[in-house]
Ligand SMILES: [Zn+2]
């Protein structure tokens with residue numbers, strides 16, 4: 001069970017089942033230390049319009065005795081690192097993930113192209129994390145992407161929801177294993193998230209055990225195993241984005 005889950009979705013995303021308040025209450029009941037609400041970007045069908053990301057900043061970040069942060073899982077739109085939310089809106093978010101989504105119009109591309117797009121996105125100082133980089137629908141060149149993750153200090157994600165899809169589709173998870181091992185070699189960090197679209201899935205990382213990945217994923221390489229590390233990381237990013 002994750003104590004810090006940085007990537008979940010609410011009704012705002014268009015295809016998730018719970019309200020913001022419900023998600024926060026369930027996170028508190030489950031004993032989480034911090035919940036991240038990273039809604040889909042405007043290009044995902046049914047997703048919020050861009051101005052949502054302007055208004056959401058008005059919500060206090062502690063409700064029902066639970067700390068949470070709000071942001072976006074923006075969509076990577078092209079090979080030059082264009083996202084579906086502009087920098088003005090990204091700058092207002094507590095947390096910015098960016099990922100490739102076929103639901104936002106990404107067509108099948110080569111691992112070289114997918115990697116290029118992700119690496120270009122990492123160069124944007126407003127982007128904090130890359131969501132589900134080893135997705136079976138958008139294969140990458142793992143070595144190149146992990147190297148860039150380290151260079152640009154943009155951690156990659158082990159996404160529990162997508163791990164489940166891999167299992168369901170019978171897809172080999174060798175890329176994910178490879179990614180984790182390389183992150184370890186670099187003495188770098190990644191995040192593990194539930195990507196919960198239903199409140200009951202908040203913090204659920206049981207698929208990590210099912211896929212026998214737990215031994216590879218020791219706390220020293222997981223940024224979200226420490227609240228202090230997460231706050232420091234986000235603060236560092238904020239400072240860099242200002243310069
Ligand atoms: Zn996603």
Ligand SMILES: [Zn+2]
Nearest residue numbers: 007009073195
């Ligand atoms: Zn997501």
